[in-house]
Amino acid sequence: MCDDLDGYFETALSLVKIAGNLISEHVGGCKSYEVKECDIDLVTVVDKKVEATLIEGISKKYPTHKFIGEESVADGQRCVLTDEPTWIIDPVDGTMNFVHGFPHSCISIGLLVNKESVIGIVYNPMLQQLFTAQKGKGAFLNGQQIHVSQIKELRKALIASEAGTSRDEERRNVLLKNIEMIVTKAHGLRFLGSAALNMSMVALGGADANFEFGIHAWDIAAGDIIVREAGGVVIDPAGGPFDILSRRVLCASTPELAHELSKSLAQFYPERD
Structure with missing residues (x-):
C-alpha cells in the first residue's frame, strides 16, 4: 500500500485542481442553492459537480476504492468505513461562505486505509491555498512545509471553531458556553466558516x-492527517482518542494545549455518522 500512496496522491491532487475551477468560477458567490436538513445547511450544484468529478476520476483509475461523500450520504448512501482504501470527500466545505462569496471555502479529501488517515488535501481555489499531507512526509502549503505553533497554554492560544449548520438548541447552548469560556481565558477566537480550513x-x-x-x-478527514503531519495532535474534545465518525474533534499545536482545552470545554455528543 505504501508504494501506491504517491500514485493515489497525484491522482487525487490533479482531480482536486480540476474541480477547483468549478468553485473559482463563482467569485461573487453562488446564489442558487437548495436547503438540506435546515435553513443553514445548504447545497449547490457545484457541491454535486465537484464530488462527482472526484469520485468518477478516482474510480476510473482505482475501481476497488470506496467513498464517503457528503452529497452521496445526503442522497441516501450509508456512511460506512471499512479497512479498504476509502476516500472521504467534502466537495465544498464552507458552502455558506461559498453561497455568499466569502472566500473561505475549500475542497477537502482524505484517504483512509485500515481506518487510518494516510493522505489529506484541502484546497481553497479562491485564495489559491493548497494544503497537502501524506503519511510520514510532512504537511505543506503550496509546496512549502508547514508546522504547528509551540503554544502550550490556553491563555496564549488563538482558538478556531464553528457555529456549524444546525440550529439544535442543546448544541447552540454548549457552543455559547464555550465561546464565553474562550473569550475569557484564551488569546482570541476565530470562525472561518470551514472546519477543514480551521484545521x-x-x-x-x-x-x-x-x-x-x-x-x-x-x-x-483531510485536516486530521494535515495537522498530525505538521506536528500537532488530534483527539476527542473530551480528551480521549480521536474517532472520525464521532462528529467531534479537537486539534491543537501541542498535547499540553489540547489537554487544557479539553478540560475547559463544555461537551456535546451528537448522533454518530
Missing part, C-alpha cells in the same frame, strides 16, 4: 487549536 490553520501555526461538535467525517 489547516492549526497545521500552519496561524491558529493554535480548533474544536467543533456536530461536524462530519468529510469535514475533518
Whole structure:
C-alpha cells in the first residue's frame, strides 16, 4: 500500500485542481442553492459537480476504492468505513461562505486505509491555498512545509471553531458556553466558516487549536492527517482518542494545549455518522 500512496496522491491532487475551477468560477458567490436538513445547511450544484468529478476520476483509475461523500450520504448512501482504501470527500466545505462569496471555502479529501488517515488535501481555489499531507512526509502549503505553533497554554492560544449548520438548541447552548469560556481565558477566537480550513490553520501555526461538535467525517478527514503531519495532535474534545465518525474533534499545536482545552470545554455528543 505504501508504494501506491504517491500514485493515489497525484491522482487525487490533479482531480482536486480540476474541480477547483468549478468553485473559482463563482467569485461573487453562488446564489442558487437548495436547503438540506435546515435553513443553514445548504447545497449547490457545484457541491454535486465537484464530488462527482472526484469520485468518477478516482474510480476510473482505482475501481476497488470506496467513498464517503457528503452529497452521496445526503442522497441516501450509508456512511460506512471499512479497512479498504476509502476516500472521504467534502466537495465544498464552507458552502455558506461559498453561497455568499466569502472566500473561505475549500475542497477537502482524505484517504483512509485500515481506518487510518494516510493522505489529506484541502484546497481553497479562491485564495489559491493548497494544503497537502501524506503519511510520514510532512504537511505543506503550496509546496512549502508547514508546522504547528509551540503554544502550550490556553491563555496564549488563538482558538478556531464553528457555529456549524444546525440550529439544535442543546448544541447552540454548549457552543455559547464555550465561546464565553474562550473569550475569557484564551488569546482570541476565530470562525472561518470551514472546519477543514480551521484545521489547516492549526497545521500552519496561524491558529493554535480548533474544536467543533456536530461536524462530519468529510469535514475533518483531510485536516486530521494535515495537522498530525505538521506536528500537532488530534483527539476527542473530551480528551480521549480521536474517532472520525464521532462528529467531534479537537486539534491543537501541542498535547499540553489540547489537554487544557479539553478540560475547559463544555461537551456535546451528537448522533454518530
